[in-house]
Amino acid sequence: MSAPLRKVVFPVAGLGTRFLPASKVVAKEMLPVLDKPLIQYAVDEAVDAGADTLVFVTNRYKHAIADYFDTAYELEQKLERSGKQELLAAVRGLIPKHVRCVYVTQSEALGLGHAVLCAKPVVGDEPFGVILPDDLIWNRGAGALRQMAQFAANAETGVIAVEEVPREETQKYGIVDADMTAGRAARVRHVVEKPKPEVAPSNLAIVGRYVLPGRIFELLEKTKPGAGGEIQLTDAIASLLREGEVHAFRFEGTRFDCGSKLGLVKATLHFALQDPALAQATRAFVAASS
Numbered sequence: 001m002s003a004p005l006r007k008v009v010f011p012v013a014g015l016g017t018r019f020l021p022a023s024k025v026v027a028k029e030m031l032p033v034l035d036k037p038l039i040q041y042a043v044d045e046a047v048d049a050g051a052d053t054l055v056f057v058t059n060r061y062k063h064a065i066a067d068y069f070d071t072a073y074e075l076e077q078k079l080e081r082s083g084k085q086e087l088l089a090a091v092r093g094l095i096p097k098h099v100r101c102v103y104v105t106q107s108e109a110l111g112l113g114h115a116v117l118c119a120k121p122v123v124g125d126e127p128f129g130v131i132l133p134d135d136l137i138w139n140r141g142a143g144a145l146r147q148m149a150q151f152a153a154n155a156e157t158g159v160i161a162v163e164e165v166p167r168e169e170t171q172k173y174g175i176v177d178a179d180m181t182a183g184r185a186a187r188v189r190h191v192v193e194k195p196k197p198e199v200a201p202s203n204l205a206i207v208g209r210y211v212l213p214g215r216i217f218e219l220l221e222k223t224k225p226g227a228g229g230e231i232q233l234t235d236a237i238a239s240l241l242r243e244g245e246v247h248a249f250r251f252e253g254t255r256f257d258c259g260s261k262l263g264l265v266k267a268t269l270h271f272a273l274q275d276p277a278l279a280q281a282t283r284a285f286v287a288a289s290s
């Protein structure tokens with residue numbers, strides 16, 4: 001898989017039931033951590049990895065994501081007229097000029113695997129990245145997807161991001177069987193979606209970053225509904241494993257599960273503590289509240 005990673009897919013067509021009632025009208029990916037929505041952190045990570053084509057798999061209710069990345073003429077004119085250059089640069093610079101956005105619709109929420117399959121006409125037969133924006137990954141150096149793309153290019157392999165989770169939580173994740181004792185990456189022997197703790201092959205959970213070959217689309221087309229009655233990406237990766245290599249990759253960085261309320265709270269606190277303008281007051285508030 002030596003080609004550079006040009007295309008990144010963002011499956012954002014889920015229902016976001018854990019954020020109801022807000023997610024009735026506010027797409028989960030538009031929830032902010034400080035002043036940026038989750039989707040912006042994901043896009044920044046994709047661009048950092050070298051992507052020039054961003055493929056958003058949305059549903060008919062999620063116009064806000066396309067609106068957010070679109071030009072807001074009225075707002076820009078107002079900011080320009082009032083000399084608010086910094087804010088103007090912030091609303092204009094969401095995506096670099098050389099990067100294009102493509103929107104495809106998943107007409108029914110049939111699962112993550114099905115959402116990724118919807119991107120096939122845009123991605124074609126080349127390696128591509130997948131980012132689930134509700135897994136927000138923070139670090140100071142190269143973003144998680146860039147780390148994975150570099151590894152994939154050198155190892156000529158599909159790569160899935162993994163992280164150790166408490167045993168009792170295996171049922172929330174795709175779980176990987178791989179021997180990670182030797183470093184950041186290891187060949188995956190087996191993957192299984194949402195196993196019960198007693199049958200899980202390990203506590204290494206797949207988190208929302210993938211580098212996959214175009215071949216995955218043909219495998220997704222043959223994938224039957226699995227856990228939860230959904231077409232699971234993990235099941236297609238299991239088929240990919242029968243044909244060749246896939247590596248699990250333990251990225252450098254801290255992941256926040258912003259698909260859950262607690263994860264979003266933790267991310268907000270973390271980013272506030274990183275921000276010189278907010279850190280002191282946030283620390284004081286937390287100390288006084290606990």
Ligand code: UTP
Nearest residue numbers: 011012013014015016017018109110111112115
């Ligand atoms: P989740 O499992 O987090 O589901 O999906 P969800 O619907 O977004 O949220 P909850 O669990 O109901 O609160 C993981 C990722 O897969 C996408 C979601 O948008 C999210 O990025 N997804 C899931 C789709 O795009 N389509 C689907 O049919 C299912």
